[in-house]
Amino acid sequence: MDLQLASFIAAGVLVVVGLYGFFFVDNIIKKVIALSIIENGVNLTLVSMGYREGGYAPIYLPTLKFQLFSTNMAYPLPQALVLTNIVIGASMLAIMLALSVVFYKKYKTLKTSIILKED
Amino acid sequence: MINYGVITINTMFLPFIGLIMGFILGRRITVKLNVWFYLIVGLFIGYLLGALPYYEFPMSYSFLLSLIGLLLGNFINKYLK
Amino acid sequence: MGVLSSNREIAVSLSFILFGSVIFYSIYSIDVVEGINALYTSTYIIPNYVTAVLFDWRGFDTLGECFILINSVLVAGMVFGKGLFNRGFLKELYRDKKTCEDMDLGFTPIIKVLAIPMSIVLMLLGIVVILGGHITPGGGFQGGSLIAAAYVLAIISFGIRKCPINFSHKFLETLESFGALTFLILGLLGMAISGYYLFNVGEIYGMNPFPSPLSIAQNGSLNVGIIPYLNMAVGLKVLAGLSTITTLLISERIIFKNIKD
Numbered sequence: 001m002d003l004q005l006a007s008f009i010a011a012g013v014l015v016v017v018g019l020y021g022f023f024f025v026d027n028i029i030k031k032v033i034a035l036s037i038i039e040n041g042v043n044l045t046l047v048s049m050g051y052r053e054g055g056y057a058p059i060y061l062p063t064l065k066f067q068l069f070s071t072n073m074a075y076p077l078p079q080a081l082v083l084t085n086i087v088i089g090a091s092m093l094a095i096m097l098a099l100s101v102v103f104y105k106k107y108k109t110l111k112t113s114i115i116l117k118e119d
Numbered sequence: 120m121i122n123y124g125v126i127t128i129n130t131m132f133l134p135f136i137g138l139i140m141g142f143i144l145g146r147r148i149t150v151k152l153n154v155w156f157y158l159i160v161g162l163f164i165g166y167l168l169g170a171l172p173y174y175e176f177p178m179s180y181s182f183l184l185s186l187i188g189l190l191l192g193n194f195i196n197k198y199l200k
Numbered sequence: 201m202g203v204l205s206s207n208r209e210i211a212v213s214l215s216f217i218l219f220g221s222v223i224f225y226s227i228y229s230i231d232v233v234e235g236i237n238a239l240y241t242s243t244y245i246i247p248n249y250v251t252a253v254l255f256d257w258r259g260f261d262t263l264g265e266c267f268i269l270i271n272s273v274l275v276a277g278m279v280f281g282k283g284l285f286n287r288g289f290l291k292e293l294y295r296d297k298k299t300c301e302d303m304d305l306g307f308t309p310i311i312k313v314l315a316i317p318m319s320i321v322l323m324l325l326g327i328v329v330i331l332g333g334h335i336t337p338g339g340g341f342q343g344g345s346l347i348a349a350a351y352v353l354a355i356i357s358f359g360i361r362k363c364p365i366n367f368s369h370k371f372l373e374t375l376e377s378f379g380a381l382t383f384l385i386l387g388l389l390g391m392a393i394s395g396y397y398l399f400n401v402g403e404i405y406g407m408n409p410f411p412s413p414l415s416i417a418q419n420g421s422l423n424v425g426i427i428p429y430l431n432m433a434v435g436l437k438v439l440a441g442l443s444t445i446t447t448l449l450i451s452e453r454i455i456f457k458n459i460k461d
Binding site for chain 2: 321347371414432
Binding site for chain 3: 045075092
């Protein structure tokens, strides 16, 4: 099976599982975990966009020929974007965890149905 | 005859910056470290790690010099303060 | 479960099915063409092309990313201290570690013996990863995360009071400001020499800014330029930011005790 297509399908499954968890699970920490899963799906999509069959990793070592290397290299741009995305995801994770600590302090629970006073 | 690699300013500049960064981090470690243990383990890990590409060294000099800087910072932090 | 709640659930499931099918369709029929990537792949700057994209082609983007991390540290500090509650206990948390409650989680001697050599080796590996960012896979973000992981290992196994790696608040603050300011000032250096902000300066008055082996410069490129310095600045900044967030999140029991509500 095509590796790129398999990666895209796996990324779609990750995004859909994350969306399910974000909508239907009743705990704030689990919602945060679901958001992390969505972020991983997006990263997998970006990385597999730059995949090239039988290509080299984008690092030029002295044993390679430059012409052959530059035509067969995997694309470096999506990997750099994913690096950016991972750092931003870590920052968002820290902020969400800090806010959930404050929620627990105020309401003594993490269930959204109790916080929003739904019966 | 042991091959130490080509030692010039061009090749030793990056390991010396590692020594400075290791010194900064070693000033923050408050326990006393066993110097001989860390030197032997550092030689072993540096040999397994290997030098960076384009730097023709037998082992990772940047790892070794960072270790020396960290131990130096810890020594100053512990004894000469 | 009232009528309102079940209505909302139906609406949520409908939008969920719509959104999921759209995502599946767009992912399945995606089409990757070469396009602008040919520019990146045919130009040689430094051996690691990802770092070249990150710090040379898109240096301004990376600057914004650094400020996002600073912003997250500020928000975490604000949520835990100065914004909502009184600020006295933060001073106690960082300065007088003798008086605050010990956060030892009670690990066995196996972890306590192995944690210190492990975290020291992790720190040294982080330094090597930061410094070799322009040649090998790695760079400032990964190396800084490694050093912060060493700090997390030490602080979890020993507790915040008896932690052998003592990153004080002032030290972390200094590192963070130093990293961000170094990035900004190196950008100004490129502006003074060529007229473009964050330009990769190959030589300053005939001198190489970062002496490195001559075989790195190939195919008519300049030497590595200021990219290792940018890597170092980003590495120190990421190390300081992640360590600050860790210290705030792990001492939330102390913070809870001191909050008056």
